[in-house]
Amino acid sequence: xxxxxxxxxxxxxxxxxxxxxxxxxxxxxVLRGEGGDKAATIEWARPHGRLYLVKLExxxxxxxxVELRGDYITIAREEAVxxxxxxxxxxxxxxxxxxxxxxxxxxxxxxxxxxGANDVYVVERRGEGDLLIPAIKLVVRDIDLxxxxxxxxPLKEWLE
Numbered sequence: 001x002x003x004x005x006x007x008x009x010x011x012x013x014x015x016x017x018x019x020x021x022x023x024x025x026x027x028x029x030v031l032r033g034e035g036g037d038k039a040a041t042i043e044w045a046r047p048h049g050r051l052y053l054v055k056l057e058x059x060x061x062x063x064x065x066v067e068l069r070g071d072y073i074t075i076a077r078e079e080a081v082x083x084x085x086x087x088x089x090x091x092x093x094x095x096x097x098x099x100x101x102x103x104x105x106x107x108x109x110x111x112x113x114x115x116g117a118n119d120v121y122v123v124e125r126r127g128e129g130d131l132l133i134p135a136i137k138l139v140v141r142d143i144d145l146x147x148x149x150x151x152x153x154p155l156k157e158w159l160e
Contacts, residue, residue: 001031003069004062005053011065013045013052013073019081023052026075033071040073088143090119096150098123098133101141106131109150121150 002012015023023045031038041057054073059065080089090112098106098121107125112135119135133139133152142151 001054001065001068001071001073002051004065005048007062008055009059009061009064010053010055011059011068012048013054014050015052016072020047020052022081023054023073026073030074030076031068031071032074033068035067035071038071042073088145092145093121093143093150096143096145096148098131098150098152100154101151106152 002014004010005012013023023042026042026045029040029042031040043055043057045052045054047053056065059068077091083089093112094109096109098109100106107123109121110124110130111122113120113122113132121133121135123131123133125131139152139155140150141153144150
């Protein structure tokens with residue numbers, strides 16, 4: 001959240017989701033920030049240029065929302081939009097074991113970097129530096145969330 005808009009408790013929100021229009025339908029959310037998690041209810045939300053204006057129940061002045069600057073609006077994972085087959089949320093990718101097509105283990109995905117062109121998976125390897133894997137079909141051959149594994153085709157550069 002960016003801060004108050006006006007004096008009646010509206011707050012400006014920069015959406016970090018691929019589905020910002022969901023803000024208009026959300027009700028029960030969790031505000032996550034440095035001060036810890038706080039349950040909140042969205043009274044209404046509407047687009048405002050590239051931002052959204054959001055009104056939270058019980059916060060009726062600029063002073064009541066100024067403390068929320070820097071907080072994130074989050075939802076329960078079970079409320080996330082269903083993605084088409086072959087698409088995943090970052091939280092589903094982090095923690096997966098990474099194996100080459102032949103079965104050799106490479107490590108565990110520690111982080112997902114959003115680079116613009118494609119995501120990059122940061123694979124933590126024991127005793128070695130991190131391995132950066134581009135999230136492209138040429139490299140990522142299979143993702144099995146049930147088994148907790150991602151199978152990749154190694155690039156020539158990895159072998160050097």
